[in-house]
Structure formats: C-alpha cells, structure tokens
Amino acid sequence: MLYAVETEKLTKYYGQNRGVVDLSMSVLDGEIFGFIGPNGAGKTTTIRLLLGLIKPSVGEAKIFGKDLPPAGGKLYRRVGYLPAEINYYPEMTGRDLLEYAAGFYNISNYQWVEELVDRLRFDPDQKIRTYSPGNLKKLGLIQALLHKPSLLILDEPGSGLDPLIKQELFKILEEVNQRGTTIFFSTHVLEEVERICSRVAMVKNGKLIHIGPVDELPGKEIRVVTFKTAGRRPSNVALEKLGKAQELPSRPGCYRVLSHLPVNELVSYLGRFDLDYLRITNPSLEEVFFELYDLPAGGGEKHHV
Amino acid sequence: MFNGNISTTEISLNRRGLMTWTLIVIAVILLYLGSFVFMEDLGMVEMIEDYPDAFIAGLGMTPEMFADINLYHGGLVLMYVLLLASIYSMMLAGGMITRDVDLGTVEFLYTRPVSRPAILVSKAFSFLVLITLFWIAIYLVSIAVGGFWVAPAVFDIYAQFAAHLMGYLACLAAGGIAFALAPLLNRTQSLTSLAIGLGFGFFLLNSLASMYGQLDFLKYLSLHYYADLSGAAAGEPFITGMVVLPAVFGTGVAVGAALIRKKDFTA
Known part of the structure; x- marks a missing residue:
C-alpha cells in the first residue's frame, strides 16, 4: 500500500x-x-x-x-x-x-x-x-x-x-x-x-x-441543544436525561445541553417540552474535547486510544 | 546549487536599499573628495605634520595624502567609504537570510524544490551582483568628481581602480562573514546591530594596530588591513589581500550553507 x-x-x-x-x-x-x-x-x-x-x-x-x-x-x-x-x-x-x-x-x-x-x-x-x-x-x-x-x-x-x-x-x-x-x-x-x-x-x-x-470520530454523536420552554421550567431529572445541561446566565429559562442521545431519541424527547425556542448544532472541537477528554484540566481523560 | 528565480527576486527586493546606500556613499565622496581643493589653502600638510605620528596613523592618515589626490582619495576617502560599505555589505548579505526568518517567509521559501544550501548560494550570487553594481557606481562617481572636477590632470583612474577593487573585495569578505553568521540569528535587528558593530570593529582594530606597535597583530583581524587602500592607490595593491578577501567570502558562504542546512525554522 x-x-x-x-x-x-x-x-x-x-x-x-x-x-x-x-x-x-x-x-x-x-x-x-x-x-x-x-x-x-x-x-x-x-x-x-x-x-x-x-x-x-x-x-x-x-x-x-x-x-x-x-x-x-x-x-x-x-x-x-x-x-x-x-x-x-x-x-x-x-x-x-x-x-x-x-x-x-x-x-x-x-x-x-x-x-x-x-x-x-x-x-x-x-x-x-x-x-x-x-x-x-x-x-x-x-x-x-x-x-x-x-x-x-x-x-x-x-x-x-x-x-x-x-x-x-x-x-x-x-x-x-x-x-x-x-x-x-x-x-x-x-x-x-x-x-x-x-x-x-x-x-x-x-x-x-x-x-x-x-x-468513527469520537464525540460525533454529541449535539449542542439550545432551547427555551414557553411554560414551566423542566425538572432537573428531565434535563439530566438530555445530557449535561446549563441554564444560560444571560437568558433565564434558556438551556444549553451537550447531549449524547441519538438524534431520533433526542427530537422525540424534546417534544415533551413546551418549546418556545430550539436550536440543535454540532459541537465545536473544544466542546468535544471538553466533553470527552476534560481538555481544560489537561488530565483525567475519560477515553484513551 | 544555484536558482536564478531566487537570485532575481533577491535583487529586486534589495534594489531600494542599494539605491539608498549608493546615494549615501556618493554624498560622502562628493563631500570629502570635493573638499580636496581647499586642502592646500588650509595648510593641511603642515597641520597634520604637527600631530603625533601614532595619532595620525590611527586615523589612517599621512601628511602626503593631503598633497596627492590619489593618496587622499584612495587612502582616506575610500577608507571611510569602506567603513560604510562594509556595514552595508553585512546588512545586505545577512539580511537576505534573516529577513525570511523575521518575516515568516521561510515557510514559503524553504518548502520550494530547492535545497537550503542552493537557496543561500543563490542569495550570495544576488549579493555579488548588488555589491558589484554598488562599487561600479562608487568608482564612476569617484572618476567624475576626482578626474573631471577636482584634479583632472593628476587623478589616476588606474590606481583608483585598484583601490576601488580592494574596497570591493573587502565588501565581499564582509558579506561572506555575514552569510556565515546570519543562520545563527533570527532577527534582522540583531543582524543590523552585529553589522554596525563589526563594521566599526574592523576599522578600530586596524586603527589600534597602526597606533600601538604591541597591538600590531590586531591588523590581521581587520578587513581594512587586507584591503590596504593606500597601497593600492599608490599603485601597489596588497596581493595577499587580493587572495584572502575573496577566500573569506567563499568560506563564509560555505559555512553559512552548512549552518542553514541544519537550522530549525521554529519561528
């Protein structure tokens, strides 16, 4: 070869x-x-x-x-x-x-x-x-x-x-x-x-x-989900099922989640919420590294090849 | 071991510097050589004879210089021209190497299908062309000022040719030294400081060697000694110098080529 x-x-x-x-x-x-x-x-x-x-x-x-x-x-x-x-x-x-x-x-x-x-x-x-x-x-x-x-x-x-x-x-x-x-x-x-x-x-x-x-790129399944609910806030349990969630400080009631759920499951799960705003994007490389390899700390990697 | 594309481009990139330095040196020649006509009136010969011998030797002067335009121009004016020209030569030659590191163009130039030593040799060829043009201009201006204006009857263009040739060879040697040192530097600013330091250093070493008998050995470290401009202007060019100076150029280019081959371009 x-x-x-x-x-x-x-x-x-x-x-x-x-x-x-x-x-x-x-x-x-x-x-x-x-x-x-x-x-x-x-x-x-x-x-x-x-x-x-x-x-x-x-x-x-x-x-x-x-x-x-x-x-x-x-x-x-x-x-x-x-x-x-x-x-x-x-x-x-x-x-x-x-x-x-x-x-x-x-x-x-x-x-x-x-x-x-x-x-x-x-x-x-x-x-x-x-x-x-x-x-x-x-x-x-x-x-x-x-x-x-x-x-x-x-x-x-x-x-x-x-x-x-x-x-x-x-x-x-x-x-x-x-x-x-x-x-x-x-x-x-x-x-x-x-x-x-x-x-x-x-x-x-x-x-x-x-x-x-x-x-087979590690982290390829990760999606960045940004959403805002029209009604009451989702429970912590519901958010945890989606992934690592964070309420955006600048936009109360708006959440950003790094989700590992398969796309179909993710969309189906999000349907349970009364959504006012939804955006699903691919993560940046930094986000993938942060999620999979704890990049900022520089150690304690979760995955090794 | 030679690439015409690089040489042509280097000549083009350095033509403005050549014009600037040529104008500076022309101004020096006009000022110094042009003032020869006043020397007799000022009684310079008598005045110089009153100074201590070591002092006037250190300045590269002799009383006879102020009575003979050929000795005056070849031995004194060209000595100061050589001081400036050697600094320019080192800045030009070394700058051709350090500029690429400084500008970041190494990633362009050193990934072309030309070996590193061939790049340096091609640049050395450009240097040779530019310095030749520089000294041709100096010689022509010297003839114009000395031979057509100041002393048309006695200005010896053949003896002056020998003196200018020695100055030219000394500049080649200065360039060779810069080609050898430049791969060790990463900044053009460092190269400029080094060129000025070495240019004055060579001048001072020759002066000190002329002033003090105990320091006579220092002359061997000076390009001015090997150029022996006064001797060339008197019709007796220093043959050893004619061999040593081009050899320094060739050796410098060879050392530079060997060093650049091993250099890590990390910047």
Whole structure:
C-alpha cells in the first residue's frame, strides 16, 4: 500500500517544552486526511516536521516513502503547502508572488492559476501589505495549488475565509483530490473535517489520541441543544436525561445541553417540552474535547486510544 | 546549487536599499573628495605634520595624502567609504537570510524544490551582483568628481581602480562573514546591530594596530588591513589581500550553507 505521509514515533521537544510525542500515523495516497486538535495540540509542529522545516528529536517522517531532509530538494516538487500564518514579501503584489512561486516549477501555462484566481475571487494586482487576512489566505491557497502537487498540506485552510469562498475552496479540494492529490487537512474546526475528510487523526497535548474513519470520530454523536420552554421550567431529572445541561446566565429559562442521545431519541424527547425556542448544532472541537477528554484540566481523560 | 528565480527576486527586493546606500556613499565622496581643493589653502600638510605620528596613523592618515589626490582619495576617502560599505555589505548579505526568518517567509521559501544550501548560494550570487553594481557606481562617481572636477590632470583612474577593487573585495569578505553568521540569528535587528558593530570593529582594530606597535597583530583581524587602500592607490595593491578577501567570502558562504542546512525554522 502506498502512503503519502508516514510518521513513526515522531517526537519533537523545544528544550523542555513539548511539541509532539510518539506520533505514529500514515496517510494513504489519494485520501483526504483530517488532522484535528485544539490550538496548541501540536498540529503545526507536526506539519513543520513533515516538511523538514524542523528536525525531530526522535522518530522519523516520510513523504511518498522518502525522508524529507532539511536540505529539501526535488521531493518538494510534489508537495503544496499552506501555512496557518501566511507571511509573504509585503512589497510584492499578489501576482509577483504567484509568478515567483510558479518560477520554481517552470510553469508556463497559467490557465489553472487564472482559474483559481477567478474561483476564489482574488485580486492579484494589489500589494501584499494591503491584503486582508482572507485575501492572504486565498493567495496562500493559490500558491499551494498552482503546481498541481501530489500532496497538499493545508494548515487551517478555512480560517479567515467567508462562507461562500470556503464552499468554493472545498469544491476545488474535492476536484484536485479526484484528480489524485492527497490532502493532509489540519484544522480545529470539526465541521470542516466532517465535510471533506475520509479519515481523521485527533491530537491533544502533542499526542495522537484517535485515528480512524471520520464516521468513527469520537464525540460525533454529541449535539449542542439550545432551547427555551414557553411554560414551566423542566425538572432537573428531565434535563439530566438530555445530557449535561446549563441554564444560560444571560437568558433565564434558556438551556444549553451537550447531549449524547441519538438524534431520533433526542427530537422525540424534546417534544415533551413546551418549546418556545430550539436550536440543535454540532459541537465545536473544544466542546468535544471538553466533553470527552476534560481538555481544560489537561488530565483525567475519560477515553484513551 | 544555484536558482536564478531566487537570485532575481533577491535583487529586486534589495534594489531600494542599494539605491539608498549608493546615494549615501556618493554624498560622502562628493563631500570629502570635493573638499580636496581647499586642502592646500588650509595648510593641511603642515597641520597634520604637527600631530603625533601614532595619532595620525590611527586615523589612517599621512601628511602626503593631503598633497596627492590619489593618496587622499584612495587612502582616506575610500577608507571611510569602506567603513560604510562594509556595514552595508553585512546588512545586505545577512539580511537576505534573516529577513525570511523575521518575516515568516521561510515557510514559503524553504518548502520550494530547492535545497537550503542552493537557496543561500543563490542569495550570495544576488549579493555579488548588488555589491558589484554598488562599487561600479562608487568608482564612476569617484572618476567624475576626482578626474573631471577636482584634479583632472593628476587623478589616476588606474590606481583608483585598484583601490576601488580592494574596497570591493573587502565588501565581499564582509558579506561572506555575514552569510556565515546570519543562520545563527533570527532577527534582522540583531543582524543590523552585529553589522554596525563589526563594521566599526574592523576599522578600530586596524586603527589600534597602526597606533600601538604591541597591538600590531590586531591588523590581521581587520578587513581594512587586507584591503590596504593606500597601497593600492599608490599603485601597489596588497596581493595577499587580493587572495584572502575573496577566500573569506567563499568560506563564509560555505559555512553559512552548512549552518542553514541544519537550522530549525521554529519561528
């Protein structure tokens, strides 16, 4: 089986500080792989290790079966990378930067680049120093995609983009994936992973805590239910059956519950209340981690993989 | 080991700095070389002869300089030009490396299909081009001011070429030192401080070595000694310097390439 990315006991310490610890995972060639964890979990460190920007303290990382040495080289031809924090030369225009990037791959036909510019509604003729974070993200995405890489490593690609552009981005990613590009998709937004990824790895405090198909994502059954009753307040017993409930201090009589009930059961149970307002959403990653792994305390995990 | 795309871009990114520093140095040449016409009237030769020998040696002066425009320009004006130019050279060369770390563009540049040593070598080539243009401009301005205005009959453009060439080689060496040190730094501000410190340091080491016999050995640590601008202006360029200075550049680039290969880009 061909792997686009492989790590074996990948560990990085910055002095005494933990980066990532014992990270072993593999990404199949051609899949869209989600890499998810809260801020500070070690996602960016892992990506920098994969790209050879930093050296591991222990362990190894391979791309297409080969070590990506710090000296870089031809293997980078097959890799496109979007960093989480985008920094380019402020005195250049977007077009200058794209031409500079294209120059590394001897690209002479700019049709694909122009298509990306159009689809992401990007104006390439402004100075980079004038771009908003959203436009910088678009520029970063175009430069990551312009040479049609075999492996696309994206660190928080959706952040800073408006919903319409984000939707277009996901379409583009699905298209390039269908053409054979493997996508390593790092994010802290659970919905983005569910929307596009086939498998997912979860990291917390630098350690891998789950890896598997996106349908088996821990906490996938959790729903955030916000409701207000028109009549009398529900009893504590009734609330406990729903899940961990909390009355919103700013809105008396309005409750927010993290519920593990199956959707049908949840809807049926909520029907018993005289509802004035109801909203059911997916939890944020932080909420999932809080619910399953006691994230804020950093210890006392309920589940271990 | 060379990427033209990087070199072209580096030249473009640094052209404004080149223009600024060229203008500064042109102003220095105009001011100092232009003032030579007043030297005889002021009786500078007699005045300098009255100073203690060690003092005038420390300032890189000799009484003869104020009577001979070639010695004056090559030995004195270019000495101050070299002081400024060596600082610029270190800021330019080192800045090409530290700027990417400082700006955060390492994640763009160092994930391209070019090895790290090749990136540094390509930048060193840009440095070579920019410093060559810088010294060509200095030489042309020197000819214009000295050869066409101040002393058309006696300004020796061949001897001045040798002096300018030595200044140019000293700047290459300064750049080489910066290329070797820059991978150890993460901030352009640190590099600027280092460039200014080293630029003045080289000047002072040569001055101290000239002033005190016991400190003569310090001259070997100074680029000004190897450049020997006065000797070159007198028609006797320092051959050892012509070998040592480019070797320092080459060694600096090689050390920088080895260091950057191992660097962790954590910032």
